[in-house]
Amino acid sequence: MALPAHITVNAAGATSRQPVYALVGNPNCGKSTLFNALTGLKQKVGNYPGVTVEKKIGTAYSQHGQPITVIDLPGTYSLAARSPDEAVTRDVLLGRRADTAQPDRILCIVDATNLERNLYLVHQILDLGRPVILVLNMMDLAARAGLEIRVEQLEKLLGIPVIACEAIHQRGLIELKLAMSRADLPLARHAWTVPAAIAPAVSEIAAALVEGDRKSPLVARAEALLLLTDQDSVRVAGSTPLSHRTIEILRAWQSRWTQEGTDWAGTLVSSRYDAIGALAAEVVQLRTEAGPSTSDKIDAIATHALWGWVVLGAVMTLLFFSIFTLAESPMNWIDGHVAALSDAIKSAMPPGDLRDLITDGAVGGVGGVLVFLPQILILFFFIGLLESTGYMARAAFIMDRLMSRVGLNGKSFIPMLSSYACAIPGIMATRTIEDPKDRLVTILVAPLMSCSARLPVYLLMIAALVPGERVPIFTKVGIMLFMYALGTAGAFFFAWLFKRTLLKGEPPLMIMELPPYRLPGFKDVALHMLERAWIFVRRAGTVILGISIILWFLSAYPKAPEGATPTAQLAQSFAGRAGHAIEPLIKPIGFDWQIGIGLISSFAAREVFVSTMGVVFNAESTDETTAPLRTALLSAKWPDGRALFTPLVCFTLMIFYVFAMQCMSTIAVVKRETNGWKWPIFQTLYMTGTAWILSFIVYQGGRALGF
Amino acid sequence: MASASLISLSQLPVGATATLRDFPKAGTAFLRLREMGLLAGTTLTLVRTAPLGDPIEIKVRGYHLTLRKSEADHILVEPAA
Numbered sequence: 042m043a044l045p046a047h048i049t050v051n052a053a054g055a056t057s058r059q060p061v062y063a064l065v066g067n068p069n070c071g072k073s074t075l076f077n078a079l080t081g082l083k084q085k086v087g088n089y090p091g092v093t094v095e096k097k098i099g100t101a102y103s104q105h106g107q108p109i110t111v112i113d114l115p116g117t118y119s120l121a122a123r124s125p126d127e128a129v130t131r132d133v134l135l136g137r138r139a140d141t142a143q144p145d146r147i148l149c150i151v152d153a154t155n156l157e158r159n160l161y162l163v164h165q166i167l168d169l170g171r172p173v174i175l176v177l178n179m180m181d182l183a184a185r186a187g188l189e190i191r192v193e194q195l196e197k198l199l200g201i202p203v204i205a206c207e208a209i210h211q212r213g214l215i216e217l218k219l220a221m222s223r224a225d226l227p228l229a230r231h232a233w234t235v236p237a238a239i240a241p242a243v244s245e246i247a248a249a250l251v252e253g254d255r256k257s258p259l260v261a262r263a264e265a266l267l268l269l270t271d272q273d274s275v276r277v278a279g280s281t282p283l284s285h286r287t288i289e290i291l292r293a294w295q296s297r298w299t300q301e302g303t304d305w306a307g308t309l310v311s312s313r314y315d316a317i318g319a320l321a322a323e324v325v326q327l328r329t330e331a332g333p334s335t336s337d338k339i340d341a342i343a344t345h346a347l348w349g350w351v352v353l354g355a356v357m358t359l360l361f362f363s364i365f366t367l368a369e370s371p372m373n374w375i376d377g378h379v380a381a382l383s384d385a386i387k388s389a390m391p392p393g394d395l396r397d398l399i400t401d402g403a404v405g406g407v408g409g410v411l412v413f414l415p416q417i418l419i420l421f422f423f424i425g426l427l428e429s430t431g432y433m434a435r436a437a438f439i440m441d442r443l444m445s446r447v448g449l450n451g452k453s454f455i456p457m458l459s460s461y462a463c464a465i466p467g468i469m470a471t472r473t474i475e476d477p478k479d480r481l482v483t484i485l486v487a488p489l490m491s492c493s494a495r496l497p498v499y500l501l502m503i504a505a506l507v508p509g510e511r512v513p514i515f516t517k518v519g520i521m522l523f524m525y526a527l528g529t530a531g532a533f534f535f536a537w538l539f540k541r542t543l544l545k546g547e548p549p550l551m552i553m554e555l556p557p558y559r560l561p562g563f564k565d566v567a568l569h570m571l572e573r574a575w576i577f578v579r580r581a582g583t584v585i586l587g588i589s590i591i592l593w594f595l596s597a598y599p600k601a602p603e604g605a606t607p608t609a610q611l612a613q614s615f616a617g618r619a620g621h622a623i624e625p626l627i628k629p630i631g632f633d634w635q636i637g638i639g640l641i642s643s644f645a646a647r648e649v650f651v652s653t654m655g656v657v658f659n660a661e662s663t664d665e666t667t668a669p670l671r672t673a674l675l676s677a678k679w680p681d682g683r684a685l686f687t688p689l690v691c692f693t694l695m696i697f698y699v700f701a702m703q704c705m706s707t708i709a710v711v712k713r714e715t716n717g718w719k720w721p722i723f724q725t726l727y728m729t730g731t732a733w734i735l736s737f738i739v740y741q742g743g744r745a746l747g748f
Numbered sequence: 749m750a751s752a753s754l755i756s757l758s759q760l761p762v763g764a765t766a767t768l769r770d771f772p773k774a775g776t777a778f779l780r781l782r783e784m785g786l787l788a789g790t791t792l793t794l795v796r797t798a799p800l801g802d803p804i805e806i807k808v809r810g811y812h813l814t815l816r817k818s819e820a821d822h823i824l825v826e827p828a829a
Contacts, residue, residue: 119783123776155811158785271779304773310782336812346799438814442800445816451803548818550777551803552784555812 061110062221063144065130065166067159068116069431069556070152071178074565075208076113079217086572090140093472093714094129103222104215112144118158120165121271124475134169135264136256143171143260146226150176153183153190153205154557156325160317164233167199168266170259172226175203176217181210182557187329195324200230209562233316235266236308242269242294246287253284269294270306336557340435349439356432357458360423364462364493368415375415379408398593406589409646410582413463414574416493420459420466421573425566427455431556433473441551447533448540450474450549453483457532460490461525464707465581468714469573478546482539484714485724488707489532491525491699494647498698499524501651504671506691520695528699531731580713581706588645588705595619596638596656611656616641630697630736631690633679643703650698689743693736700732755827757794758804758820765793766825777819785809792825 064079066072076084080099087096097113114133115126122128129138136143149166151159156177167173175195177183183190196203202220206213220226235243243265250261268291298305342348383400390396427433437451444451452474460467467487474480491499503517540546595616601609611617620637627637635657642653651670658673677685702708702725711721760766768790772778785808786792792808803816 118780121779121783123780155809157809158811161783161785270783273776306779307771307773307782307787310779311787314785314787340796344796344798344805349799434814438798438803438805439800441814441816442798442802445802550780550819551814551816552777552780552819553814554784555805555814557812 059108059110060146060221061112061142061144062146062148063134064111064113064148064150065134065162066116066150067118067152067162069554070116070150070155070159071208072113072116072150073569074562075150075176075178075206076111077565077568078208078211078214080111082568086576088713089129089138091716092125092129093716094126095472096129096141101218101221103218105222107222109218109221111148112141117162119162119271120267122273125477126472126475131267134166135260135267146172146174146221148174148176148221150178150206150208153177153180154186154188156190157314157317157321160320161313164313164317165263165267167201167229167233168259168263170228170263173201173229174217174220174226175199175201176208176213177203177205178208180205180213181207186334187327189326189328191324191326195320198230198320198323200227202226233313236312238303239269239305239308242290242305246290246294249284249287249290253286266309270309334557336431339558340555343432343435344438349435353436353439356427356436360420360458361461363423364416364419368419371415372412375408375411379404379411383408394597397597398590401597402590402593403586405593406586406645407582409589409649410578410585413494413581413646414578416462417466417577418570418574420462421570422566424455424459424466424470425569426561428473428569429559429561429566431558434553434555437551437553438555445549445551447537448548449479449482449536450476450551452553453479453536456483457487457490460487460492463492463494464488464490464704465577465710466573468707468710469576471714476546476549478540478544479549481715481720482536482544484711485539485720485727486532486536488702488704488724488728489528489535489700491528492647492704494704495524495698497648497651498643499695501654501670501674502691502695505674505686506688506695508671508675520692524695524699527696531700535727535731580709584706584709585645592616592642592645592649595641607656608658611638626733629741630733631687631693631740632697633685635677635685636694640697640701640703643698644705646706647698647703687748689740689748693740693743696739697732697736700728700735702728753826754824756821757792757806757823757825758817760794760825760827762794762796764827765791766827767791768823769826770824772822777815778822781815781819781823784813786813786823791828 064072064076076097076099079101083101084097084099087098088094089096094115099111099113101109101111103109112133114130117127117130119127120131120134122131132138133141133144134147147166147169149163151163163173163175177190177192177195180190190205192203192205202223204213204217204220206217208214234240243262246265246268247258247261250256250264251258254261256264295305343352383404386400386404387396390399424433427436433455436454439451440454441451444453453471456467456470456474458467459470464487467490468484471480471483471487474483499521503520506520507516596611596614598615599613601613616638617634619641620634623637623641624632624634627633627640632640638657639650639653642649654674655670658670658677674686675684679685708721708725711724712718715721754769755766757766757768768786768788770788771782771786790808792806795805795807795812797804798814801817803814804820805812805814807813
C-alpha cells in the first residue's frame with residue numbers, strides 16, 4: 042500500500058506535493074476570518090456540483106513562499122450533518138465526494154471562549170486519523186472572560202500542534218503557517234475508548250466498510266462511529282451509496298440495541314463529552330468569575346420584550362434608509378454617466394443599427410445592471426455586518442414566533458426583508474437556513490416582497506391613478522403602502538400554503554447559537570460584500586445584458602418605413618407584435634397590447650416598464666413622476682375611444698406587478714440556488730398565475746361595481 | 749432524587765438554573781441538542797424567552813442557545829435548590 046499523501050517525503054525533506062488542508066470549525070468561531078487572513082484575496086469561490094453549497098478554495102503561502110491549498114468547509118457543530126452545507130463538510134472529510142479529494146491534513150479552528158462544545162467536533166475529526174492542527178481562536182476574548190488556557194498542556198495531551206491565535210488581529214498566523222508547512226505533522230494521541238457496549242459494533246461495521254465499501258481503515262472507523270451516532274448519515278446524496286452488507290450490519294445492531302433498551306447514539310455522544318470534560322479540566326481554568334458580559338448587557342435591551350422591537354425596528358429602518366438614500370447619488374451618477382456615454386457614442390458613430398445596438402442594447406443593458414449595484418452593495422454590506430456582529434441571530438430569535446405561524450423559522454426573516462430591496466440578495470441570503478425545505482419555501486416567496494425595481498412602476502401608476510397636484514400625499518402613500526402590504530401578505534400566505542402542501546416537512550427547529558456580540562471585521566465584511574456583488578454582476582448582470590440586447594432587437598426589427606416615429610417603429614416591431622399576440626390573454630384584466638409590450642420588457646427589470654411606456658406613448662420625458670409621461674398615459678385610448686389608463690386599470694396594473702414574476706435575473710438566481718429549472722419555472726407560473734387571477738378579480742369586480 | 753422534583757425545561761422560570769435529567773432518545777433535534785452539549789447531568793440556566801414568549805434562550809457550557817418550547821417541553825430538568 043502506498044503511503045498516504047501527507048507523509049510522502051522526498052530526498053530534500055520537503056513534501057513532494059502541495060499539501061491540501063481542510064479548514065473546519067463550528068459556526069461563529071472565526072473560521073472565515075482565519076481563512077481570509079491565511080489566503081488573502083487568493084480565493085476561488087464556486088459551488089459543489091449537485092448541491093447549492095459554496096466551495097471556497099484558497100492558497101496560503103508558508104514562510105518560505107511554498108503554496109499551501111486550503112479548502113474552507115462549511116461550519117458545523119458535528120459530523121452528523123443537519124443541512125446540505127454540513128453534509129458537504131462531512132462528505133469531504135470522509136472522502137465521500139467524487140469532486141473533492143479527501144484533504145491530506147485538517148486545520149481545526151475552535152473558539153477558545155467556548156472550548157468544550159467546540160472540542161466535540163475536534164474529537165470527531167481526530168477519529169479520521171489525518172494530521173490535525175488545532176487553532177485556538179479568540180484567545181484575547183477568552184482571557185477577558187477570565188479563562189486561562191494552558192496551550193502546552195493541551196498540545197501534550199492531544200499530541201498535535203495547538204496554536205493560540207487571534208485571527209481578527211492577525212496574531213498567531215506566523216506560528217500557524219510554520220506548523221502548516223511542517224513535513225512531519227504528528228498524528229493525534231487520541232485517547233478515547235469507545236464504550237464497551239458499542240465497541241464490537243464499531244469494529245464490525247468498520248470491517249464491513251473496509252471490505253464492502255473499500256474505505257481505508259481509519260476512515261472506516263470514523264465513519265462507523267458516525268453511522269452509529271447519526272441515522273441520516275447512511276443516506277448520502279451525491280456519492281456512492283453504502284454496500285448492502287454494511288447497512289444490514291448497522292440495522293442488525295440497531296434493532297438489537299433497541300430491544301435491549303440501549304441508547305447507543307446518546308452513549309457515544311456522552312462518552313465523547315466525558316473525554317472532553319476530562320481534557321478541559323486539565324487545560325482550562327476559570328481565573329476570575331466574570332460578571333455579566335457585555336453581550337448579556339446588550340441582550341438585556343436587544344432582546345427585551347419591548348425594547349427588542351424598538352431596536353429591531355431601528356436597525357431595519359437604518360438598513361432601508363441607507364439603501365434608499367445612500368444609494369441614490371451613486372445611482373444618479375451611474376445613470377448620468379451611462380447616458381453621457383450613450384450620447385458620446387451616438388455623436389461619434391454614423392446612425393445605424395450597429396450604433397443603436399451599442400447604445401440602446403449594450404450600454405443600456407450594462408447601465409441597467411450597474412444602476413442596481415449601489416443598492417446591492419449596501420444590502421450585502423449590511424447583511425455581512427448583521428452576521429459578523431451577531432445581531433442576525435437576535436433578529437431571528439425575536440422574529441421566530443411570527444415566522445412560525447406560517448411554518449418557517451426566524452432565519453427566513455432577513456432574506457425576506459432583504460427582498461424589499463431586491464429579491465436576488467434575499468435569495469442568496471437563504472443559504473443560512475439549514476432545512477432544505479424551509480430554504481426552498483423562502484426562495485419561492487421572497488420575490489413577492491415588493492422590490493425597489495417595482496417602485497418606479499408604482500410611482501407612475503399612482504401618478505396616473507390620482508393625477509393632480511392637490512391630491513393629499515396620504516392618499517398616494519396609502520396606495521403605496523397597500524401594495525407593499527399586499528406583497529408581504531402574499532408572501533406569508535404562500536409560505537403557509539407551501540409548507541402545508543407541496544413542501545410539507547417536520548416543523549422547523551430553532552436550535553441556534555446566540556454568539557456573543559463582536560466587533561465586525563471590516564475586511565471580512567468587505568470581502569463578503571464584494572464576493573456577493575460579483576456573483577450578482579455575473580449572474581444577474583449577464584442576464585440583464587442579454588435581455589436588453591434581445592429587447593433592443595425585438596423593438597428594432599422588422600424595420601418600419603423610413604422616417605417613422607419611434608412609436609410607429611415599436612408598434613410594428615416584433616415586440617409590438619408580441620404585445621398584440623398576448624393581448625387576448627391580458628384583455629380580460631384590462632390591458633391592451635401596448636401595455637403588453639411593457640409587461641414583456643419588464644423581464645429585463647421591472648422598472649424598464651416606465652421607459653417602455655415612454656416610447657410606446659411617445660412621451661418626451663420618461664421620468665415616472667413628471668407630467669409628460671403621465672399626460673401621455675392619460676390620453677391613451679383603446680381603438681374604440683375608451684380611455685386606456687382608467688383608475689381601475691392603473692390599480693389592476695399595480696396588483697399585477699405585486700405578484701407577477703417578471704424578473705429574468707431573479708429566475709436565473711433561483712435556478713442557481715435550487716440547482717435546476719424545476720423550481721424557477723414553478724415559481725414563475727404560480728406568481729404570474731396569481732397575478733393574473735387577482736388582476737382579473739379586481740378588474741372585472743371593479744367594472745361590475747361601476748368603476 | 750424524587751421524580752416529582754422534575755419539571756420540563758419550558759416550565760423553568762427565567763433566571764433559574766437547573767440540571768438536565770432526561771431527554772427523548774429519538775429525533776434529529778434531540779441528537780443535535782446532545783451534540784451541542786445538553787446531556788443528563790449538564791447544568792443550564794434559562795436566560796430569557798423571546799419577546800413573543802417562544803423560543804427560549806438557555807446558557808449551557810458557557811454559551812447561549814435557543815430552542816423552541818415545543819422541544820423544551822420534552823426536556824426534563826431538576827431546578828437547583
